[in-house]
Amino acid sequence: MTLDATKIRRDFPILDQIVNDEPLVYLDNAATTQKPEAVLQTLMDYYHHDNANVHRGVHTLAERATQAYEAAREKVRQFIHAKETAEILFTRGTTTSLNWVARSFGDAFVEEGDEIVISYMEHHANIIPWQQLAQAKKAKLIYIDVTPEGFLDMADAQRKIGPKTKIVAIAHVSNVLGGINPIEELIALAHAHDAVMVVDGAQAVPHMPVDVQALDCDFYAFSGHKMCGPTGIGVLYGKRQWLEQMEPVEFGGEMIDFVNLYDSTWKELPWKFEAGTPNIAGAIALGRAIDYLNAIGMPSIHEYEQELVAYILPKLQAIEGVTIYGPQDPAKHTGVMAFNLDGLHPHDVATALDMEGVAVRAGHHCAQPLLNYLQVPATARASFYFYNTKDDADRLVDAILATKEFFQYGAL
Template sequence: MNKGLKNCKKDFPLLSRQVNHQPLVYLDNAATTQKPQAVIQRIVDFYQQSNANVHRSVNTLSLQATEQYEQARSKVQHWIKAAKPQEIIFTRGATEAVNFIASTYGADHIQAQDEIVVTVAEHHSNLVPWQQLAKACGAQLKYIKVDAQGHLDLQDAAQKITARTKIVACTQVSNVLGTIFPLKQIAALAHQQGAIVIGDGSQAVPVMAVNVQDLDVDFYVFSGHKMLGPSGIGVLYGKEALLQALTPYQYGGEMINEVDWEDSTFSELPSRLEAGTPNIEGAIGLGAAIDYLDQLSIRAVTQYEQKLMQYLLPQLQALDDVQLLGSEDWTQRTGIVSLNLGNIHPHDVATVLDFQGIEVRAGHHCAQPLMRFFNVTATVRASFYIYNTKEDIDRFVAALKMAKEFFEQ
């Protein structure tokens, strides 16, 4: 069912407020998205009608909570086209999911002289865990470059991924550049050398159709709060055989099968990798976010973001003294743009925009190696989503012009 994107902004209560006496234009969606009333209400309904722990009791409330929690898992499975619901492990977010893999699969498989390959565009959450693992094990960390337009260099990838490579970690969409990376080709290169692949879908899953089986990634991670869901809920997808072989990340609670004086046995997937009481309402809220996006259709979301970029990019390119990072081809990127405005510090630009009710982000965006690669210390990042409009773009561009005029006086 396609609900249609027209006027969906009214579904988001926070977007009706003012900031600094100006109508709010929210352009920090790569950091977190706003929540539609349907998601907010779904969480309220759970607390008011079904609040109980899951999997542990035969009482009515617990059975209802368990059913809703597992329904959310099935929704995630279908959203990313996983083969089975037990391949979906709920975490606190993408960061915990990557640390999960590094602390289990990584610790069990990486040895001295092995290689771990990442891209220069990785978010710190998909870089620092591998950096620390390499240091702890005596492995080598290698970086795949991007070109001047922010496209991943597949030739460099083919050279960097060797027979010594055991893990390749690659984002599907850069949180700084908005560029779509060829994750499927990276997975093929890695598998040719016997390595596993971890895909970071944090910026991809909210805006484009994802099929983890077609991508042939071994693990895939993302966060709920970047796709209209609540904070504190994330997803680790893994191929069933790989998940089954993992040493549990944490112990206790529902992941236990039987405990004796000296030893314990553990449950089957997915419970064996979800210790303790989970974020039940977070998972249910994520399921509601998927329902909302499914009504819009993910194809319509992709097309809408591309239309916004098709409208925005020429206007930015026409501005004097603007350094725009990433691809100039709107078909090769999502709704994320990072730029610098002359010699004006990004924080100053962001402050001027905030005075006008326009919320962007300024800084290194948890991607300092990429900043160094492009020889900048920070950028202004504006990230667009389904509730943003051409009118929002007009206000954003006008505010950039005003900032430039203000600081050049």
């Protein structure tokens, strides 16, 4: 299928608005994506027609809600090619998913002297849980280097993943550098040392096909709001062999089998991890977002975004004074582009771009260790999705040029 971004944009009503007297160009998709009308309508339909708690009632609304909620779990399973729905846990998002692994798997299997290996390019959500685990267990936290070109240093990975490694946790795609990490190679390396592999897929699942069985990862985490779904819903995939041995980290209703006065037993997978009333509407709407993405085709989305990168990256590189972080080859760079403009703070750049109607992110992007490693306090970041166009890319370039001229010569 040939992707027609101009036509697709009509499905996203938020994109059709004026910001600071300019048509909006939304380029903050790494932070959160916009939602198509179909997803918004699914949320409304649930609350208008099916609002009831799941797994508990036998009345019609409860049965409809439960059916839709579990159907969404099956859609997730198919989308990432998990073996069974028991391996699909609904969470609040990637952050919660990674914390569950650290607290549950980590508490059960990590011991004093073990090593946990991550990298300098990780999001805080894939750093702090492992810091806390290492401190609690007196384990050692080890960082894989990043090459000057912005790639994960695989030679360093081979040196640092060894017989003491218990967990390797790496982002599939960096939310700052924009490179795709060699996850399959890392998984094979981890498994060769009997370590488990945890993948932060927040920036990968929305943009490319992902097959967790083909990857052979042990855990894979991602968020709904970065893939056209609502906020507050995410997924943790885990191999059954691990989930069966792990204890829940939240307790209460919904996840129990029997509750006695002094002890309790848990439901079978996946429900033993999902305490309390879940984000029912969010899960159902995430399922609808998956339907929407499947209708376009994840291979088509990935191909189109790479075309956008091939178009915009050379244009940004050609602007004097602009530094692009991460791979410089468009074929090795995703639609996440962190950059700085010489002599200007990224917040000033982002504010100036906003005055041109162009929405980008500025700051450390929840990746302070990486920016310290790069020796920059912050960057601006433009991040593209399949509803962005080459016109959006041109607007970004024009806005950067206008910003540069303004700060050099004053108002035009």
